[in-house]
Amino acid sequence: MGLTSGLLIGLAGFFAATAFAGTLWMWRRLASPRPSHLLARIGLLLWAQVTVMLVIFLSVNKSFGFFASWPDLFGTNNTTGVIVAPHHQSGGQSAPIRTRGTGALASRTATGRSGPTWSLTTGHDWSRYGRLQLVRITGLRSGIVASAYIYLPPQSFSPAQAGRTFPVIVVISDHVTTAGDPYSAVSLAVTAAAEIDAGRARPAIYVMVGASAAGGTGRAGGIGEGTGGARGAGRDLGCLDVPGGPQAATFFAQDLPTAIESAYPATQAPAGWAVLGDASGSYCALSLAMAHSDRFAVAAAPLAGYGAPPGSAGTRPGTAGWWLSGGSPLIRQENDLSWRLVNLPPQPISLFFLRAGQGEPRVRSGDDATGTPAPARAFLSPVRFPTHVTQITLATGPRPLAPALDRIMAAVTAPAPGSAPTVP
Amino acid sequence: MAPTSGPFLALLSLVAVGTMAATVLLWPRVAGRKSSHAAARTGLLIATQLTAIVAVLGGLNSYFSFIVSWSDLVGTHASATSAGGQGTGHPPVPPPIVVTYTQLAAGASAAPQPRAGHTPAATRSTPAAATATAAAKGEILTVQITGERTGITAARSYVYLPPQYFQRAYAHQLFPAVLVLSGYPSDPRSEITRLNLPGVAGAAIAAGRLRPTVFIIMFSSVDMPRDTECTDIPGGPQAATFFAADVPLAVERSFRVATSADGWAVMGDSTGGYCAVKLAMMHSDRFAAAVSLSGYYSALQDFTTGSLYGHSAAYRAENDLFWRLGHRPPPPVSVLLTTSRVGEDDYQQTIKFLRVIRPPMHGYGLILPSGGHNFRTWKRELGPALGWLSQRLTATGTAQPPPAR
Numbered sequence: 001m002g003l004t005s006g007l008l009i010g011l012a013g014f015f016a017a018t019a020f021a022g023t024l025w026m027w028r029r030l031a032s033p034r035p036s037h038l039l040a041r042i043g044l045l046l047w048a049q050v051t052v053m054l055v056i057f058l059s060v061n062k063s064f065g066f067f068a069s070w071p072d073l074f075g076t077n078n079t080t081g082v083i084v085a086p087h088h089q090s091g092g093q094s095a096p097i098r099t100r101g102t103g104a105l106a107s108r109t110a111t112g113r114s115g116p117t118w119s120l121t122t123g124h125d126w127s128r129y130g131r132l133q134l135v136r137i138t139g140l141r142s143g144i145v146a147s148a149y150i151y152l153p154p155q156s157f158s159p160a161q162a163g164r165t166f167p168v169i170v171v172i173s174d175h176v177t178t179a180g181d182p183y184s185a186v187s188l189a190v191t192a193a194a195e196i197d198a199g200r201a202r203p204a205i206y207v208m209v210g211a212s213a214a215g216g217t218g219r220a221g222g223i224g225e226g227t228g229g230a231r232g233a234g235r236d237l238g239c240l241d242v243p244g245g246p247q248a249a250t251f252f253a254q255d256l257p258t259a260i261e262s263a264y265p266a267t268q269a270p271a272g273w274a275v276l277g278d279a280s281g282s283y284c285a286l287s288l289a290m291a292h293s294d295r296f297a298v299a300a301a302p303l304a305g306y307g308a309p310p311g312s313a314g315t316r317p318g319t320a321g322w323w324l325s326g327g328s329p330l331i332r333q334e335n336d337l338s339w340r341l342v343n344l345p346p347q348p349i350s351l352f353f354l355r356a357g358q359g360e361p362r363v364r365s366g367d368d369a370t371g372t373p374a375p376a377r378a379f380l381s382p383v384r385f386p387t388h389v390t391q392i393t394l395a396t397g398p399r400p401l402a403p404a405l406d407r408i409m410a411a412v413t414a415p416a417p418g419s420a421p422t423v424p
Numbered sequence: 425m426a427p428t429s430g431p432f433l434a435l436l437s438l439v440a441v442g443t444m445a446a447t448v449l450l451w452p453r454v455a456g457r458k459s460s461h462a463a464a465r466t467g468l469l470i471a472t473q474l475t476a477i478v479a480v481l482g483g484l485n486s487y488f489s490f491i492v493s494w495s496d497l498v499g500t501h502a503s504a505t506s507a508g509g510q511g512t513g514h515p516p517v518p519p520p521i522v523v524t525y526t527q528l529a530a531g532a533s534a535a536p537q538p539r540a541g542h543t544p545a546a547t548r549s550t551p552a553a554a555t556a557t558a559a560a561k562g563e564i565l566t567v568q569i570t571g572e573r574t575g576i577t578a579a580r581s582y583v584y585l586p587p588q589y590f591q592r593a594y595a596h597q598l599f600p601a602v603l604v605l606s607g608y609p610s611d612p613r614s615e616i617t618r619l620n621l622p623g624v625a626g627a628a629i630a631a632g633r634l635r636p637t638v639f640i641i642m643f644s645s646v647d648m649p650r651d652t653e654c655t656d657i658p659g660g661p662q663a664a665t666f667f668a669a670d671v672p673l674a675v676e677r678s679f680r681v682a683t684s685a686d687g688w689a690v691m692g693d694s695t696g697g698y699c700a701v702k703l704a705m706m707h708s709d710r711f712a713a714a715v716s717l718s719g720y721y722s723a724l725q726d727f728t729t730g731s732l733y734g735h736s737a738a739y740r741a742e743n744d745l746f747w748r749l750g751h752r753p754p755p756p757v758s759v760l761l762t763t764s765r766v767g768e769d770d771y772q773q774t775i776k777f778l779r780v781i782r783p784p785m786h787g788y789g790l791i792l793p794s795g796g797h798n799f800r801t802w803k804r805e806l807g808p809a810l811g812w813l814s815q816r817l818t819a820t821g822t823a824q825p826p827p828a829r
Contacts, residue, residue, distance in 0.1 A: 024469065030451070032452065045447060048473060068794050072795060079792050080804055083812055084790075140756055141752075141755050254708070254709040292669075325736070327735075329734075330658035345571075
């Protein structure tokens with residue numbers, strides 16, 4: 001009779017019931033002080049206890065499956081198994097990064113002008129000012145495929161510095177391809193090349209991705225599948241993992257870093273990774289650092305870009321905010337950066353807020369002495385150690401982001417892998 | 425008086441024996457025909473049974489290490505996210521890992537038992553002699569791990585350092601790391617006392633079947649008495665972030681372990697097995713492999729867990745491993761799933777799960793003819809599982825600069 005058989009439990013139950021009833025039935029006949037009666041009482045009580053415990057043990061064991069059989073119970077079950085692998089289909093796995101175009105950065109000093117002008121050429125002299133590439137990043141885990149521009153600093157082509165790893169700035173902006181915009185890939189690459197060349201910014205790898213591009217195309221599990229997918233296409237996902245929908249956070253925090261690390265000399269340490277957003281990518285940048293500080297230690301965004309996740313306030317069924325948070329007000333709340341700053345432990349990150357330089361709108365009423373708008377002050381007031389907040393005033397002129405890149409690169413560090421342990 | 429302590433078990437036994445003795449002695453006084461006597465008889469009989477059952481359950485709880493502290497039952501809620509003060513001064517940030525006790529790993533059936541107020545690591549002197557024995561036997565550290573990002577503190581955690589960790593030849597080596605999560609409810613110490621993980625790992629390393637590996641042994645629930653299922657609970661403890669971000673980064677900062685996914689794996693039994701596969705599937709950038717000893721695949725929610733998914737069906741689905749296989753790209757991880765043909769409820773599910781795994785994810789099964797949901801079964805599976813893990817943890821690396829020990 002098996003240890004987990006119903007018959008055994010039934011039998012034990014029968015014994016328990018009869019022992020209980022029998023004890024009560026015999027009670028009055030064993031009430032004398034005679035030693036034999038005393039012993040009989042003890043025996044009856046023990047029998048009643050043992051049988052009821054047997055029922056409990058057998059039922060609990062059966063329901064939790066602790067012991068499968070008698071040999072299992074007595075420790076004599078020594079059967080072993082071998083590890084089997086079902087037939088593995090050979091992978092049709094696409095490379096995480098495919099190059100679709102390459103250009104070199106160049107500098108020309110035009111006569112009669114104050115400074116050098118920079119441009120992108122079709123040359124191949126990458127070791128002077130660096131290289132700009134257009135690539136396609138395929139997210140293995142998220143299924144998201146996105147175009148990205150990669151700027152590699154000249155130092156990464158130096159044979160003398162082979163083996164060196166570089167910090168990475170991920171730029172998230174809808175203006176990556178907008179000619180002339182400070183956040184366009186060419187402008188950023190030119191600014192980076194100029195700052196690195198002048199020794200004002202440490203060399204770094206720049207990865208420039210469109211804010212909505214990451215939500216625009218997808219493979220399994222999201223886009224093109226049900227209403228969620230239709231909603232996700234081309235919309236601002238705020239770089240969030242949408243429950244049941246596109247997994248933009250997984251793309252930015254897992255797929256993109258592992259792809260970059262596999263293809264370029266990028267540091268693996270989170271302290272070496274920064275994320276920069278413009279007005280369209282500011283929530284992305286801040287939320288990635290605040291929710292994935294194991295991947296991004298630094299975030300930079302315009303002063304105005306913070307706070308609530310994309311989608312209108314409220315989580316009424318059918319609204320974008322409802323869909324983005326899987327219909328859960330609690331998830332919506334966790335995606336609210338102001339709520340995170342107040343209610344979650346301070347993250348080990350540095351936040352940079354970018355403010356326009358001179359010539360921009362002056363201090364308005366409600367701003368404090370430093371020109372920080374009241375809403376920004378309210379957002380930043382709960383910030384506490386180890387989170388750091390710094391404001392950066394952008395430059396005027398053709399390369400406004402230059403001071404930001406200098407400061408961000410000063411904040412990220414790229415320690416050697418396996419830096420000194422602190423305990424044993 | 426801990427629920428597994430000798431005095432507490434003695435007290436339970438005393439109550440049971442006392443009730444029994446009282447019943448035997450009072451027996452004649454309630455032997456009348458009155459209905460009050462009949463009621464008293466029934467009451468006494470039930471009392472003897474109940475007290476005996478409680479005593480036996482106490483003993484079983486101690487043996488299986490289900491509930492090992494009263495705070496497990498009532499909860500401390502200190503581990504939940506805390507708002508803290510908003511002062512401008514820098515509060516002292518506690519080190520992510522505090523060592524509270526150290527013992528040699530050899531003959532590891534002796535349980536590491538931290539004493540209250542034991543001298544922490546800072547003052548732990550390591551004379552050369554002690555290091556020499558550690559280099560021969562390995563060490564088990566009792567540690568408290570605090571999550572920098574989540575605010576979660578896991579007090580009862582253990583780190584097994586293999587003998588090689590202390591040997592000169594390996595002084596610059598980065599070791600593969602395996603996070604081991606015990607089931608619910610349980611004491612992670614069972615992985616040492618009942619599964620004998622350090623002993624089996626030490627033997628496998630000595631026999632060349634396992635590369636010298638560091639094991640971090642933790643309890644899968646981070647908010648007792650609640651079963652948190654390694655989930656980032658909306659509005660609650662962020663258990664997944666704790667295990668996938670806080671713990672690996674804290675361990676990487678404190679020990680000479682690999683810092684890339686190909687040097688990290690996660691393993692667990694029962695709930696810990698579900699956790700292991702889920703963490704690897706959701707954080708394949710962190711873990712390259714997972715071993716699930718008698719785990720399950722569905723997103724559990726019952727009276728032991730409370731609300732885990734923010735009342736979102738979509739978010740619950742994300743935590744269902746079958747749903748993930750059907751709706752998300754297969755992540756680049758390898759999983760080893762163990763079960764028994766006889767004795768485990770998850771046999772059919774495991775076979776089905778293995779069948780729907782697609783590359784770049786790879787599934788392996790270790791299926792015993794029979795074996796229940798217990799440590800003896802898992803102990804039989806541990807050796808092969810460690811060998812399998814060793815083949816998947818391929819990270820090589822050296823520590824710079826050379827560490828002190």
